[in-house]
Amino acid sequence: MPHLPDHLLTGYRNFMSGRYLAESGRYRSLAREGQSPETMIVACCDSRAAPEAIFDAGPGELFVLRNVGNLVPPYAPDDQFHSTSAALEFAVQSLKVKNIVVMGHGRCGGIRAALDPTAAPLSPGDFIGKWMSLIAPAAETVSSSTFMTATERQTALERISIRYSIANLRTFPCVSILEGKGRLSLHGAWFDISTGELWVMNKDTGDFERPEMT
Amino acid sequence: MPHLPDHLLTGYRNFMSGRYLAESGRYRSLAREGQSPETMIVACCDSRAAPEAIFDAGPGELFVLRNVGNLVPPYAPDDQFHSTSAALEFAVQSLKVKNIVVMGHGRCGGIRAALDPTAAPLSPGDFIGKWMSLIAPAAETVSSSTFMTATERQTALERISIRYSIANLRTFPCVSILEGKGRLSLHGAWFDISTGELWVMNKDTGDFERPEMT
Amino acid sequence: MPHLPDHLLTGYRNFMSGRYLAESGRYRSLAREGQSPETMIVACCDSRAAPEAIFDAGPGELFVLRNVGNLVPPYAPDDQFHSTSAALEFAVQSLKVKNIVVMGHGRCGGIRAALDPTAAPLSPGDFIGKWMSLIAPAAETVSSSTFMTATERQTALERISIRYSIANLRTFPCVSILEGKGRLSLHGAWFDISTGELWVMNKDTGDFERPEMT
Amino acid sequence: MPHLPDHLLTGYRNFMSGRYLAESGRYRSLAREGQSPETMIVACCDSRAAPEAIFDAGPGELFVLRNVGNLVPPYAPDDQFHSTSAALEFAVQSLKVKNIVVMGHGRCGGIRAALDPTAAPLSPGDFIGKWMSLIAPAAETVSSSTFMTATERQTALERISIRYSIANLRTFPCVSILEGKGRLSLHGAWFDISTGELWVMNKDTGDFERPEMT
Incomplete structure (x- = not known):
């Protein structure tokens, strides 16, 4: 049945x-x-931060990759299976999207795991631990900022990881070439689950600011 | 700005x-x-098959992993970064979801690429080619089924890949143990973009059938 | 004349x-x-963050101490001239205020100086350098968070310094005794000059959150 | 919360x-x-004498230091934390204000404390007592002026302390040098809470007079 x-x-x-x-x-x-979506979104699996809801998007609008922590690993043309890189390649080379948005969010469980590397692994494979170790250097400096509250550390790393993923996007030749030609633009955004606020990355400074809503 | x-x-x-x-x-x-979602969905990045739309799901309901072709690789506890396995581990071990649904869909670009392994790679990294090679053995037998039409081969591989991912899910110890205890159930579904029809996998036979809509 | x-x-x-x-x-x-003000405000000298403006306060409402960076040093009953401690003692012991609010603000020049301890002193006395060295340990950990943007480091230290001053307030016996008796309460707030937003410290977590404005 | x-x-x-x-x-x-305020005000914490109210000043106009009794201690380049000197240094050296106004007011509690040195300290630290002892020599001679009424002694010391703070301002090298070059000017003012009158110091004589209000 x-x-x-x-x-x-x-x-x-x-x-x-x-x-x-x-x-x-x-x-x-x-x-x-x-399909011919203009925009690819790299988002988190979190059940509270669906890109189609947040951007009120209909069918055909958003090509959406979702993994834990909305991470993009650096370009690594080896023999491994790279699900994130495959989606990126498909979106940029085949669908020819014009925008890629890395969207993080508050209270992210993956980021929380990255901030607590001494926690027991969830399984013998420790897949979450290995996956989040992609941002380990940043997580370590944030973890040692003991004057910040737990929430402040969490928000800081959530935003750092968005900038990190955007930097990694640029290690892909197809991305950097098309961005250089003005045919692809990269964006960062951070969603506050509680208030619904969307903070958008300033491309010049890397800061997250709220867009004017007029 | x-x-x-x-x-x-x-x-x-x-x-x-x-x-x-x-x-x-x-x-x-x-x-x-x-969040405490009951259900994890493994879906495709395709802009026409957003799980929240198809299941009319509100915030907090669905933990959603999306990659090209909605694939789950087999359990491989090594040193690599496994985004899919990390999401799976997080959903099962940390969030304790009760259901995992692998949802494929018609006209899937990833599946089409798998059916045409002679196509030129999209990039030197050939990330799509490597990623879709996860289902290469099935893709080869389907490609050689010359009595099927192109559409029939495509639909066939879309459904085979769903069964393949469900089988891979069971290679993860945490999944097979919890399924054995009746605390986790695995499902397959296939969405027809054109008609909006959802075909659901029969657990006994592996066939995809239309659920009663009363 | x-x-x-x-x-x-x-x-x-x-x-x-x-x-x-x-x-x-x-x-x-x-x-x-x-005068019998209910509330003492510890604020910064900054020309853009006058407490009476932000709280629309009339004559007699707010007893206001203003120094660079809105800092409260720890209790130190020695022979020095302590302007901040004197104001605190006067407000609590003589005026018997019911609330003390430490209010910081964005883009604070004193905090910026604390984040750049290698900058040349403004004068041979280096009064700013010495004054802001009150929060040197926190400033050092924030300065080393190189994955954060300059603005993020600045905001982080602005908020840390508010919590630091509130902790120092509690080193004054008169403050801690009266707070213990429920006759004095301590608050933190952070004003965003650009947007006019006021973020209020959560007493349980130390986080800064926006109050509901209904 | x-x-x-x-x-x-x-x-x-x-x-x-x-x-x-x-x-x-x-x-x-x-x-x-x-910020680029033209004017720094040294004022008292008193809730009835907010400089922004008295000078109807908008955001960005006044850099405001407030301590008990609007005192400026003499230049002392030592290892202590000098909040007043730090604010002065910041205003003069970094913001390059053109004017410094020391503004006292009637019925000042700090001045009253200075006139009654036999009063019991408010706390074991006696911070107010020590802070107001900055003007102890003047306070002693005024206290002994038994032919003046209590109110006359209070007003006299309020005005003496303004002149004393202005004299101390000139012990700061940066202040005296810039004043000598005509790039910084020092002013005194005294506010009568009851009548709203502002009395302005005559630079030649040190007297406080009412400005023409045409």
């Missing part, structure tokens, strides 16, 4: 009688002509 | 005056108490 | 024909009966 | 919907470009 959790079946029925009904033409046309 | 693409800023304004305004209590409570 | 800068004389004329005229009764009564 | 006394929260709301709303452009520009 085909089976899905009830909450998904209920939600799917709402989708069919709601959004799909209203936008079936768009779905059909997207199926026929293929 | 902080800067985001216009379509994102417009969408964000809609979010703040719409969904956030209506659900600010829920966002605040999710921020305060942390 | 008595002489004041023109802008002060002009401003004073506005005061006499405006605020004083409207509140002369209050001024007369405050002169006759003495 | 972030918490401030109610009267401050109410006042802050008035600020945001009043002064900040009307002058947000000025606040933003002051944040962006930094």
Whole structure:
């Protein structure tokens, strides 16, 4: 018997009688002509920070990679399986997106794990520990800032990791070349789950500021 | 100056005056108490198949990993950075989700790439090629099924890859142990972008069938 | 000849024909009966962060100490001249204020000086350098957080120094005794000059959060 | 929970919907470009004598040091923490103010304490006693002027202390050098809380006189 959790079946029925009904033409046309999103979002898996919700995006608008901590590792053309690099390559080279936005968020569990490297691994594989070790140097300096509160350290590392991922994006030749030609632009954003505020990275300074909402 | 693409800023304004305004209590409570989603979705980056849309899910409901082709690699406790395994570990061990759903979809670009291994790599790194080679054995047999149409081969591999990822999920000790205890269940689903139909995997046979919509 | 800068004389004329005229009764009564402010504010000398403006306070409301960086040194009953401790003693013991608020602000020049201890002293006395060395240990850890932007380091130290001053307030026996009896409460606040936002310290965590403005 | 006394929260709301709303452009520009006040005021902490009120000053106009009794100690380049000297150094050397105004006021509690040195100290530290002992020689001669009334002695010492602080200002090399070059001028003023009158010091005679208000 085909089976899905009830909450998904209920939600799917709402989708069919709601959004799909209203936008079936768009779905059909997207199926026929293929996707051509302008923007790729690198976001976190966190259930509270879905990019489509935060940007009120409809079908076809956002190509979305989600991993724990919204990290982009540096360019490493080796024999390994690189899911993040594969998604990046597909978005930039095949779909030719114009924008890549790395979006972090407050209270991120992955970042919290990075700040507490002495915590026991969740499993013998310690996948989270290894994955978050991508930002270990930054996590160490932040962890040692004992005059900051736990929340301040967390927010600091969340924002540092966004800048780190953007810097890593530029280690990919296809990204740096297209950015240099003005055909691709990179952005950072940080979402505050509690207040709903979106803080946007200032490209000149790296600071996160709230956009004017007029 | 902080800067985001216009379509994102417009969408964000809609979010703040719409969904956030209506659900600010829920966002605040999710921020305060942390997330506790029941379900993890492994989905594709494709802009036309956002799980939150298809399952009409609100904040806090779905922990969502998205990579190209919604793949789960087999358990490999080595020194590499495994973004997919890290997300899986976090969802199962830390968040203690009750369900994992691997959701594929029609017209998947990653699957199409896997079916055409002679295509020129998108970049010298060939990240997509390596990533999709996770399902290479299946892709080869499907490619050689010359009696199937191109669309049938594509759909076939999309569904095979879902079963393959579910099988890989079971190579993770934490998954197989919890599934054995009845505390975690694994599901497969396939979304038809054009018609909006959701096909759900029959656990006994592996077939994809349409759920009853009463 | 008595002489004041023109802008002060002009401003004073506005005061006499405006605020004083409207509140002369209050001024007369405050002169006759003495001051009895409920709240002492420890603020910075900065021309952009006057407490009476930010709290829209009239005559008699706020007992205001202002020094560079809104610092309170630790209790030190020695033979030196302690202007900050004298003001504190006067407010708590003589005026019996009920609240003390340490209010910092963004873009503080004193904090900036503390973050750059290698800068040449402004004068042979190096009074700013010595004064800001009160928070030297915190400044050093923040200065070494090289993954943070200059603005992030500045904001971090501005908030750390507020918590530091509040901790020092509690080293004064009169403060800690009265706080223990529930007759005095200590608060922290941080003013963003650009946006006008006031961030208020959470007493439990030390974090700065925006108060609800309903 | 972030918490401030109610009267401050109410006042802050008035600020945001009043002064900040009307002058947000000025606040933003002051944040962006930094402060450049022309005038430093040395004033008392007294809640009835806020310089911004008396001089009807907007954001960015006055760099304000406030301590008990508006005192400036003499230049003492030693190892101590000198909050007043630090503020002076910052105003003169870094902000390059053109004017310094020492503003005293009637019914000053600090001056009253200086006139009654036999009073019991407010605390074991006796910070007020030590701080006001900066003007002890003058206080002693005034106390012994038994032909003056108590009010006359108080007003006399309030004005003497302003002249004393101005004399101490000139012991700072940076002040005396810049004053000699005509790039910095020193002023004295005395505010009568009851009548709102401002008395301005005559630089030639040291007398306090009422400025012409035409």
